[in-house]
Structure formats: structure tokens, C-alpha cells
Amino acid sequence: MDNKAPSHIAIIMDGNGRWAKERNLKRTAGHSAGADVARKITMHCSNIGVDYLTLYAFSTENWQRPRLEVEFLMKLIEKYLKQELAIYLENGIRFKSIGDVSKFSKSLQKIIRLTEEKTAHGKKLTQILALNYGSRDEIVRAVRKLNEKNLEVTEANIEANLDTVGIPDVDILIRTSGEVRLSNYLLWQNAYSEMFFTNTYWPDFTKNELDDIISDYNNRERRFGGI
Ligand code: FPP
Numbered sequence: 001m002d003n004k005a006p007s008h009i010a011i012i013m014d015g016n017g018r019w020a021k022e023r024n025l026k027r028t029a030g031h032s033a034g035a036d037v038a039r040k041i042t043m044h045c046s047n048i049g050v051d052y053l054t055l056y057a058f059s060t061e062n063w064q065r066p067r068l069e070v071e072f073l074m075k076l077i078e079k080y081l082k083q084e085l086a087i088y089l090e091n092g093i094r095f096k097s098i099g100d101v102s103k104f105s106k107s108l109q110k111i112i113r114l115t116e117e118k119t120a121h122g123k124k125l126t127q128i129l130a131l132n133y134g135s136r137d138e139i140v141r142a143v144r145k146l147n148e149k150n151l152e153v154t155e156a157n158i159e160a161n162l163d164t165v166g167i168p169d170v171d172i173l174i175r176t177s178g179e180v181r182l183s184n185y186l187l188w189q190n191a192y193s194e195m196f197f198t199n200t201y202w203p204d205f206t207k208n209e210l211d212d213i214i215s216d217y218n219n220r221e222r223r224f225g226g227i
Pocket of ligand 1: 013014015016017018019031032034035038055056057058062076077080129177202
């Protein structure tokens with residue numbers, strides 16, 4: 001691909017449930033298929049030189065889903081991270097989480113922490129999973145930290161206390177499945193992102209479709225409020 005890779009891509013992986021329903025499968029089968037696509041897209045981003053890929057895996061609102069689906073997602077995230085470790089290490093991928101993981105089970109918190117520690121020296125892509133993440137919650141937690149530290153409320157200070165500290169703003173935001181909403185995802189970090197909405201359900205999303213989006217992005221002119 002001749003295109004310049006963006007530094008930061010963020011994705012709302014939507015449509016797993018509908019994908020499964022269309023195939024007469026349980027919604028959870030859609031989530032499993034979605035996790036496989038997350039792996040493929042992560043590898044592709046790493047190969048084409050993207051620096052950061054942030055995936056919305058569990059939102060602060062997802063607790064409202066049926067108990068069994070929430071439990072399934074927790075187990076899936078745990079299984080995914082255990083399987084991924086070897087792949088992260090082989091490919092120089094660094095793993096990071098954002099969100100308030102203190103609400104997760106102790107065992108899941110431990111796996112998240114260990115995966116972050118073991119991959120901390122990865123020099124290629126950083127894969128960021130948004131886990132129990134909500135942007136408003138993140139901003140509130142950041143402002144509380146400023147209060148505790150007695151720091152002035154400035155853009156720089158807020159930014160330095162967000163979960164995404166050190167990570168550049170989003171360049172490309174993608175939402176699959178035809179929904180055109182941000183759903184409390186990286187509200188601060190998406191201030192100047194280019195947004196792409198596709199009807200494809202997440203389990204059907206391919207690296208070719210991502211390449212097309214990156215081409216389109218390369219043809220857009222970003223003015224950041226200037227002219
Ligand atoms: C939205 O589809 C998807 C989620 C709420 C969860 C996203 C989780 C995954 C893709 C699997 C886990 C991923 C990793 C990387 C561990 P939906 O269920 O809202 O679909 P629907 O709108 O069609 O019902």
C-alpha cells in the first residue's frame with residue numbers, strides 16, 4: 001500500500017450480535033468471531049506501520065446487557081489476552097488497557113496487568129483495549145486527579161491525567177455496522193479525527209476494507225480548525 005499509515009486508529013467494533021442473528025447463532029458467537037477479527041486487524045495495523053490501535057471491547061454501559069452475555073464477554077477478554085501474549089511478544093506489539101478495570105474480577109485485572117508488563121518493551125504497534133471504558137468517566141477521573149494534586153484545570157493538565165496519557169489523538173475513527181454515533185468513546189481524543197462509518201458488521205470487517213479507509217483518509221485534507 002502506497003498510503004501513509006496514520007499514527008492512531010480507533011475502532012468501535014459494532015454488529016457482532018446482528019452478525020450472529022443473521023446466521024441463526026447465539027449473540028456470543030458473534031463476539032467470538034469479533035475477537036478473531038480484532039486479532040487480524042491488529043496484525044495488519046502492525047504490519048503497515050500504524051503506531052496505536054484502540055479497540056472498544058467493553059464500555060461502562062455494557063454492564064446493562066444480560067448477565068450471561070456480560071459473563072461471556074469477561075471470559076472472552078480473559079481468553080483473548082492469554083492467547084495473545086505469545087503473538088504480542090513475537091511481533092513486538094505492546095498491550096495497554098484504558099478504562100476503569102477495578103470493576104473487573106481480580107483474576108482478569110491480574111491478566112491485564114501482567115500482559116501490560118510483559119509487553120511493555122514492544123517497539124511496534126501499541127494495541128489498546130478499552131475495558132470498562134467510558135469517556136465521560138475518564139474525564140471525570142482526570143479532573144478528580146487534578147483536584148487531588150492541586151493542579152490548575154488546563155487542557156495540558158487534563159490530557160496528562162487521562163487514561164490515554166502519552167498516546168496521540170485519534171487520526172481515524174471507525175464504527176462498523178451502520179450506526180453513526182460515538183457512544184462515549186474517546187470524546188476528548190477524537191476532537192480532530194476523521195470519522196468513517198461502514199455498514200459492515202465487525203465480524204465481516206477485513207484488512208482490505210481498512211486499507212480502503214486509509215486511502216480515503218490520505219485523500220482528505222485535515223485543517224485542524226485552520227483554513
Ligand atoms: C458490539 O456488538 C460489540 C461489543 C459490545 C463488544 C465488542 C467485543 C468484541 C469484538 C469481542 C471481544 C474483543 C476482544 C478484542 C477481546 P453488539 O453486541 O452491540 O452487536 P449488535 O449491535 O449487533 O447487537
